[in-house]
Amino acid sequence: MMAEEFPNIIELNAGGQMMTTKLDTLLKDSTSILAAVFTGKTPVEKDKDGRYFIDCDGDTFKYILEFLRFGVIPPAEKALKVYRYACIFKLRHLKNILERYYAVRFRGRMLNVIEGLGENRRVYEELKDKILTDIGDTNFSDKTLIPIVFILNDDKDSCDKNHSFMICSQLSNLTEIKNLKIMADKCIPMQTVYTDDISDISRCLAFELCELGYCKQGFYYDKLRKETCRRSYNCTFTWKIEFVFLSREIFAGDKGLKRP
Incomplete structure (x- = not known):
């Protein structure tokens, strides 16, 4: 079967958006998926009107075309979306440029965390x-x-006291909670976690909840408290309280709030 010969002017359907560009534009990065598609090395579908169909978000793909045409770099607020497509389409030059953007570098660091x-x-x-x-x-x-309350090094067999309940009864008196509640519109129920290692958990939550669209900015706050259970002489444990603070508007953090 002979490879398809592509016209000089390519009509595209990018996720429902109709676009027209030159074949040379799509071939500019010779090692990219786009170059493989439009040299016949990789099969490509067509829509009912005969346009070459690319299964992607058209609003983001237009930035890919602008870069291939004129070397135009996308605005900072679009960097993450365009970067994902640069990786998918293996556009090495665009990918390398976007990796200089703060949003791209920050996301990469947090995924590593x-x-x-x-x-x-x-x-x-x-x-x-x-x-x-x-x-x-x-x-x-x-x-x-x-x-979020982390209960550390808890020997549950040393006594039958409910340490989570004991901590919960003390939280309303903590100055840290009072100060943060003043800034918040809503406080969800306390989360209890039994673990011996809490490093980076709240930091990652602040980042991922922001990524999932629950806020524009996520923060975390940590405060260590030590408690000795009086029910049994041998029953000791450490608990640490941390907070994640989500804001749906651009918010200047204070009172010890940290950005991931």
């Missing part, structure tokens, strides 16, 4: 799922406070 959770990844994912359930889909507030 999440991967680095190691054995604690399961604890993190379970906590994230629980928080998403408690936040819910409706009446999501502009600023939401998520208190």
Whole structure:
């Protein structure tokens, strides 16, 4: 079967958006997927009107075309979306340029942090799922406070006291909670996590909840508290309270809030 011969002017259907460009434009990056498609090395579908169909978001793909045509770099707010497509289409030059953008570099660093959770990844994912359930889909507030209590080195066999309940009864008196509640429109129920390693969990949650669209800016705050259980002489544990603070508007953090 002979390879398809492509016309000099290419009519594209990019996710429902109709575009026209030159064949030379699509071939500019010779090692890209686009070049493979429009030299016949990779099959391409056509829509009912005979346009070459590319299964992607047309609003983002237009930035790809502008770069291939004129070397125009996308605006900073579009960098992440265009970067994902640059990776998918293996556009090396565009990918290298976009990796200089703060948003792209920041996302890459945070994904590495999440991967680095190691054995604690399961604890993190379970906590994230629980928080998403408690936040819910409706009446999501502009600023939401998520208190998380980590119970560390807890020897559950040393006594039968409910340490989670004991901590919960003390939280309302903490100055840190009072200060953060003043800034928040909503505070979801306390999340309790039993683990011996809490490094980066709240930081990752602040990042991922922002990525999932629950806020424009995510912050975290941590405060260490130590408690000795008085029920049994040998029963000791450490608990640490951390907060994730979500804002649906651009928010200048204060009172110890940190950005991921």
